[in-house]
Amino acid sequence: MSTNTIVSLPDQSTARIPKTNFITKENGLLSWLLTGDHKRIAILYLISITFFFFIGGALAGLIRLELLTPQSDLMATDTYNKVFTMHGVVMIFLFLVPSVPATLGNFLIPIMLGAKDLALPKINLLSWYLYVVGGILVLYTMISGGVDTGWTFTTPLSTHYVNTNVMSTGLAVFIAGFSSIFTGLNFIVTIHKMRCPGMTWFRMPLFVWAHYAASILMVLGTPVLAIAIVLVALERTVGIGVFDPTKGGDPLLFQHLFWFYSHPAVYIMILPGMGVISEVISTFSRKRVFGYTAVAFSSVAIAVFGFFVWAHHMFIMGISNYAMLVFSLLTMLVAVPSAIKIFNWTFTLYKGSITFETPMLYAFGFMGLFTIGGLTGVFLGTSGTDIHLTETYFIVAHFHFVMVGGMLMAFLAGIHFWWPKITGRMYPEKISQLAAVVTFIGFNFTFFPQFILGTLGMPRRYAAYPPEFQVLNVFSTAGATILGVGYLLPVLYLTWSLKYGEIAGNNPWQATGLEWQIQSPPLTENFTTIPIMDHEAYDYEWLENQTLTNQNLENQKAKEVASVG
Amino acid sequence: MSDSTATVNGAPEAHGIPHGHEEHPAYLRHHFASVEQQADTTNFAMWLFLLTEIMFFGGLFTAYLIYRNWYYPAFVAASHQLNIFWGTANTGVLISSSFTMAMGVWCAETRRKSGLVLCLVLTFVLGLVFLGIKTIEYSEKVEKHHVPGFHYSVQAFTNPASDPETYKEYKDKPMPLDMARHTELYFFLYFAMTGMHALHMIIGIAILGFMIFRARAGAYTTGHVTFVENFGLYWHFVDIVWIFLFPLLYLISRHQ
Numbered sequence: 001m002s003t004n005t006i007v008s009l010p011d012q013s014t015a016r017i018p019k020t021n022f023i024t025k026e027n028g029l030l031s032w033l034l035t036g037d038h039k040r041i042a043i044l045y046l047i048s049i050t051f052f053f054f055i056g057g058a059l060a061g062l063i064r065l066e067l068l069t070p071q072s073d074l075m076a077t078d079t080y081n082k083v084f085t086m087h088g089v090v091m092i093f094l095f096l097v098p099s100v101p102a103t104l105g106n107f108l109i110p111i112m113l114g115a116k117d118l119a120l121p122k123i124n125l126l127s128w129y130l131y132v133v134g135g136i137l138v139l140y141t142m143i144s145g146g147v148d149t150g151w152t153f154t155t156p157l158s159t160h161y162v163n164t165n166v167m168s169t170g171l172a173v174f175i176a177g178f179s180s181i182f183t184g185l186n187f188i189v190t191i192h193k194m195r196c197p198g199m200t201w202f203r204m205p206l207f208v209w210a211h212y213a214a215s216i217l218m219v220l221g222t223p224v225l226a227i228a229i230v231l232v233a234l235e236r237t238v239g240i241g242v243f244d245p246t247k248g249g250d251p252l253l254f255q256h257l258f259w260f261y262s263h264p265a266v267y268i269m270i271l272p273g274m275g276v277i278s279e280v281i282s283t284f285s286r287k288r289v290f291g292y293t294a295v296a297f298s299s300v301a302i303a304v305f306g307f308f309v310w311a312h313h314m315f316i317m318g319i320s321n322y323a324m325l326v327f328s329l330l331t332m333l334v335a336v337p338s339a340i341k342i343f344n345w346t347f348t349l350y351k352g353s354i355t356f357e358t359p360m361l362y363a364f365g366f367m368g369l370f371t372i373g374g375l376t377g378v379f380l381g382t383s384g385t386d387i388h389l390t391e392t393y394f395i396v397a398h399f400h401f402v403m404v405g406g407m408l409m410a411f412l413a414g415i416h417f418w419w420p421k422i423t424g425r426m427y428p429e430k431i432s433q434l435a436a437v438v439t440f441i442g443f444n445f446t447f448f449p450q451f452i453l454g455t456l457g458m459p460r461r462y463a464a465y466p467p468e469f470q471v472l473n474v475f476s477t478a479g480a481t482i483l484g485v486g487y488l489l490p491v492l493y494l495t496w497s498l499k500y501g502e503i504a505g506n507n508p509w510q511a512t513g514l515e516w517q518i519q520s521p522p523l524t525e526n527f528t529t530i531p532i533m534d535h536e537a538y539d540y541e542w543l544e545n546q547t548l549t550n551q552n553l554e555n556q557k558a559k560e561v562a563s564v565g
Numbered sequence: 566m567s568d569s570t571a572t573v574n575g576a577p578e579a580h581g582i583p584h585g586h587e588e589h590p591a592y593l594r595h596h597f598a599s600v601e602q603q604a605d606t607t608n609f610a611m612w613l614f615l616l617t618e619i620m621f622f623g624g625l626f627t628a629y630l631i632y633r634n635w636y637y638p639a640f641v642a643a644s645h646q647l648n649i650f651w652g653t654a655n656t657g658v659l660i661s662s663s664f665t666m667a668m669g670v671w672c673a674e675t676r677r678k679s680g681l682v683l684c685l686v687l688t689f690v691l692g693l694v695f696l697g698i699k700t701i702e703y704s705e706k707v708e709k710h711h712v713p714g715f716h717y718s719v720q721a722f723t724n725p726a727s728d729p730e731t732y733k734e735y736k737d738k739p740m741p742l743d744m745a746r747h748t749e750l751y752f753f754l755y756f757a758m759t760g761m762h763a764l765h766m767i768i769g770i771a772i773l774g775f776m777i778f779r780a781r782a783g784a785y786t787t788g789h790v791t792f793v794e795n796f797g798l799y800w801h802f803v804d805i806v807w808i809f810l811f812p813l814l815y816l817i818s819r820h821q
Contacts, residue, residue, distance in 0.1 A: 110596075117596035119606045185613050193606040194596075223617045227624030231757075238714035240753040242628055248636060248747040257624050530598065 006284070006355050007508050009426065015503035017424040021521040036121030037524055042107035043422070044128050049103060050491070052094040052135055057487065059087035064446075064480040067473050072463035080463035081148035082164065086141070088151030089169060093176045094135055096407055097265060100272035101218075102131070102183055104414045105211045107422060109187060111515040111522065112205050114196025114531045119189040127182035134176030141165045141172065150461065152262070155243040155254040159235040166236060170229045177222045177229075180268070184218030187211050198533035205513055205537050206295050210275025213299035217264040217271075217306060225261035228254060255317055259310035267306040269403060270370075271299055273410030274341055277363050280413050281345045283511045284360040285352025288538040291344040298337035298344075305334045315386045324383040331381030338374050342367060357509075358429065361436040362413035369405025369443065373398055376451065391461075394454025400447045412439070412490060419494065420508045424520045425501030431493050439486030445479025512543050592789045604791045611795040615802045618765075622806055625761065629754050629813060636747035638740060641818050642722050643751035645735045646711060648702055652815040655698045656807065662691035663804045670797045673790040678783055681793070685777045688800065692770045699763055706752070713753040719745040735820075758810055765803045772796060 009015070022039045032040055062083050066074040075083065110118050118124050141147055147169045149158040158166050191212050195204070232254065234240050241247030243254045282289045289295055311319055311327040319327075345367060354360070376398040379385045389395060419427050449472040458469050465473070507516040514531060515522075535542065590600060597603040633640045669684030709728070710718035721728040722745035725737040776796065779785065785793045 115596065119596075120610055121594075121596070123610075181617055185610060185617070188613055189606055189610045193602060193609060219613060219617050220620055223621035224624050227621050231624070231628075234714075234753075234757065240713045240757070241749055242632075242753055242757075248632070248750050250631070253628060253631060257627070525595070 004355060005357065006286070006353075006510055007357065007426075007429075008505075008510055009502055009508055010505040012502055015505060017503060017521070018519045018523075020523060021424070021519065022524045023521055025524045034125075036117065036125060038106050038110050038118045038121065038124060039422075039522060039524075041124050041128050042103050045098060045102040045106060045131070048128075048132060048135060049095055049099055052090050052138075053099075053487075055139075056087055056090035056095055057484065059083050059090065061480065061484060063087060064477040066463055067465070068477045070465050070467045070470055070473075075463070077463045078148065079146075081150075081461070082146035084461060085148050085150050086138075086146055089147070089173070090138060091403075092151055092265070092269075093173050094131070094138060096269040096403055097176075097180055098131060098183065099269070099407065099411050100276060100414060101187070101211060101214060101268075102127070102179075104276065104411075104418060105187065105207075105272055106183070108418065108515055109190060109208055109211060110194065111518065111526050112208050112513060113190065113194055114199055114514055114527065114533060115190065115194035116525045116527065116530075118186050119194055120186050123182050124186055127179040127186070130175050130179035130182070134172045134174075134179060137168050137172035137175065141168045144168070152258065153229070153232055153254075155232065155235070155251045156245070158232055159243055167233060170233055174226055174229045177226050180218050181222045184215035184222075187215040188219065191215075196531050196533055200533075202293065202296070203533050203535075203537055204296075205275075206278035206289060206292065206299070207272075207275035209296040210271045210278070210299045213303035214268050214271040216300075216303045217268045220307070221261040221264040221268070224257055225265075228257035228261070231257070252314070252317060252319070255314050256310070259313045260307075263310040263313060264303075264306045266399075266402065267302050269407050270410075271302060273366070273407045273414075274299065276410045276414035276417070277345060277366050278341075279511075279513070280359045280363040280417050281348050282538045282540070283417070283509050284355050284357060284363075285349050286540045286544065287348055287352040288536070288540060289344065290347035290350075291340075292537065294340055295344050298340040301337040302334060305330065305337065309334055309381075312381050312383075312386070315383050316390055328381055328383045332378065335374065335378055335381075338370075342371055342374075356433070357416075358427070358432040358436050359413040359417035361433055361440075362409045362416065365436065365440045365443075366406055366409040366413065369401050369409065369440075373401030373403075373405055376401065389454060391459055392454040393450040393458045393460055396460050397447045397450035397454060400450070405443055405447070409439070412436070415490070415494070417509070418515070419497070420504030421515055421520045421522070423498055423501070424504055425497050426504045426508060427490075427497045427501060428493050432490065435486055435489035435493070438482060438489065442479050442482030442484070442486045446476050446483050447479070449473070449475045449479075510543070512537070512539055590787075590789065592787075600789070607791050607795060608798075611798050615798060618802060622758075622761065625754065625758050626809075626813075629758070632747070632750050632754065636744065636750065637818075639722070639744050639747035640751050642725075642737050642740060642745075643748040643755075644814065644817070644819055645731050645737060646706075646709065646721065646728075647755070647815050648705060649815055649819075651698050651702050652811060655695055656811050658691050658695045658698065659804050659807050662688050662695070663801055665691065666797050666800045670790065670793055673780075673785045673793040676786040676788070678780070678786045681786060682777060682780050685773060685780055689770060689773045689777060692766055692773065696763060696766060696770070699759065703756075706756075711748075711752050713749045713756065717749050717752070719748060722748050755814055758814070762803065762806050762810060765806070769796075769800055769803055772799075 022037055026035075032044065035041060035044075062075070063080070066072065066080055066083075068074075072080060106118070106124065110116065144165060147162075147164045147166055149162055149164070149166060153166065153170065191204070191208060231240075231242055235243050242249045243251050245251060278289050278295060309327060309331045311323055312331045315324055315327075376394070380389060380395060380398060416427055416432060419425075453469055453472050453476075456469065458465055504520055506519055509516065514533070517531070518527060593600055593603060597606065665684045665687040669681055669688060672678075672680035672684055706712055709721065710716050711721075719742065721731065722737070722740045723742055724739055725732045725735075731737070773796075776785075776793070780793075
């Protein structure tokens with residue numbers, strides 16, 4: 001293509017949003033609150049998740065403001081503990097875990113598989129209600145004084161030494177956990193049983209593969225977190241001693257149970273994002289994802305390996321040297337499937353017809369930042385360097401590179417990429433490209449200095465720090481301000497586009513996925529007739545030929561019309 | 566618009582499954598192509614749910630294994646305090662209830678309404694009997710001050726002769742205090758595991774009550790047995806948890 005964009009929109013003067021679609025089908029609040037439609041539930045999730053993202057973001061803002069100066073002057077140190085704890089709880093359990101799966105996954109998986117809905121629509125709605133109950137409990141915790149254990153609920157701190165709202169936070173996480181279990185369960189069942197004729201496992205989009213892997217983690221990991229929280233609650237209320245060394249219990253057991261979920265949980269958070277990136281890279285390179293099978297299996301490999309690395313969070317907690325050796329080695333193994341993904345995306349770009357629409361910019365951001373985040377993870381997986389770096393800002397930077405630089409970029413890439421499908425309207429391209437760049441710059445300013453701070457020895461989770469760290473902290477806070485602007489912009493222009501955006505038509509990106517072959521926004525039942533999948537995923541070469549012939553036909557028609565006129 | 570990228574061929578009767586030729590039964594949800602697909606799907610979902618349940622109980626079993634290894638003498642002595650008669654009786658009750666449940670599923674499949682109702686009622690009653698016996702056992706623990714956390718007493722272990730009934734049978738030697746205190750962990754695990762199991766029983770019995778009403782109205786004897794089948798899976802799962810709990814808590818190393 002000669003132009004620098006692949007966007008093809010219908011003629012704006014005549015184009016209309018289809019009158020019948022899942023948004024207009026029924027009206028009224030109740031039709032939304034009692035819906036079984038996966039697309040409506042996805043939108044309910046999107047709204048609630050955005051709400052909690054901004055709460056978590058505001059708390060992050062407070063943390064950065066406090067760290068602007070070496071003294072603890074904006075808030076008391078106790079308050080600071082509560083603020084970073086609530087930031088962690090909100091961002092992890094109420095934003096990162098459900099972010100892509102519950103919104104984009106919910107919306108797209110049935111469509112990508114050629115199904116009318118997820119297998120269990122009522123369970124899907126129930127999962128949203130559980131999420132909301134969990135969210136309300138977190139808000140209650142915040143209003144009634146907060147909790148200051150850190151999001152990890154470390155025992156015996158959480159069981160014996162704090163008097164804050166551990167119980168309500170624990171209950172919130174427990175309930176939100178079940179919301180996540182139900183989402184994962186629904187996805188696995190749907191992927192197994194609801195594929196349309198011809199949709200073999202290796203014709204599924206990689207987005208679906210990534211969600212399948214993440215769902216396995218949700219289903220197997222989350223119940224273990226649930227029981228760990230139940231035990232913490234019992235320890236606090238009854239004092240049963242299972243984590244209490246004075247009664248013969250072992251606090252390390254809590255760490256094992258907690259990280260058995262919470263390490264796989266970071267893959268629950270990142271895998272769906274990786275699915276988004278596969279779709280975006282392929283579409284904007286006009287190429288089939290290089291090594292489709294390898295990328296598909298690498299998702300599953302991450303899920304499997306992910307269950308055998310949890311003790312790398314416990315290197316300084318007194319586990320045995322042999323355990324450290326084994327878990328260090330196993331942690332290195334996870335780097336392999338992650339690298340397979342990055343390499344394959346890079347090879348997909350090679351000789352592709354690359355264009356730079358907003359989702360692609362975010363995807364590039366993801367690839368760079370996730371690579372840095374992943375490689376610094378190797379530092380932390382190596383037991384020797386971990387002992388030096390853990391509990392410093394290095395780990396904060398590492399985690400945020402993967403989660404904010406990786407997952408949040410992927411989330412935004414996905415939201416922009418499928419926005420035309422979800423709403424039927426385009427987002428404004430120029431300003432959103434600007435927002436993507438602002439986010440990238442702000443992100444690096446915020447979190448790169450933290451790597452340096454960490455190696456210099458600045459500990460995490462303190463409101464005050466030695467004055468020599470101030471310059472880098474000021475950089476970080478300034479960056480966070482830019483980052484905040486970068487996140488605010490999409491909310492503004494995406495809301496604007498709901499009314500004023502250009503009509504997108506069915507397939508603005510000329511992409512191959514099943515979701516692009518139906519109207520935007522889709523019908524409630526997605527497909528008027530169940531489709532038959534008769535080709536591989538991402539078949540762009542074939543599509544290119546089709547498009548060319550069709551364009552020729554259209555040109556011919558236009559000429560005929562002109563000559564008749 | 567979409568024709569330029571038409572990769573989807575509309576084919577109304579292309580499910581490979583008979584569809585549209587006969588009237589849909591009322592219980593077929595709109596998004597499934599066939600009754601078989603619906604039954605398959607919900608069955609699969611139930612198995613997955615049971616998998617999450619295994620992981621949930623798995624945390625407690627892990628704790629049990631670790632502490633049992635660490636505090637073996639305390640765990641042996643503490644297990645002597647459990648009432649093996651009631652425990653065995655309860656195992657029998659539960660296995661019988663699994664049998665009546667399985668018969669219930671069979672009755673539903675073969676459309677025997679009264680048989681189904683009878684089986685469900687029997688399962689319901691056996692479930693209640695189990696909980697009743699469990700209550701007797703729990704109250705024994707309260708009497709002996711073996712409820713961890715509230716008013717726990719290690720007297721039965723530091724001075725076994727003070728508990729003549731158990732002493733007569735097992736002749737436990739007095740344990741030093743630091744080991745005797747770890748019996749509290751055993752009793753905590755006993756209460757947590759059997760309590761979590763009992764909670765699952767209570768939920769199951771509540772659902773059974775609902776099912777009995779629906780079964781009397783003939784809801785499960787029209788050929789659509791998925792709900793009964795899936796509930797059966799749940800009930801058997803709860804049984805199997807007990808099948809693991811009974812030897813671990815009552816039987817293992819009892820005579821050492």
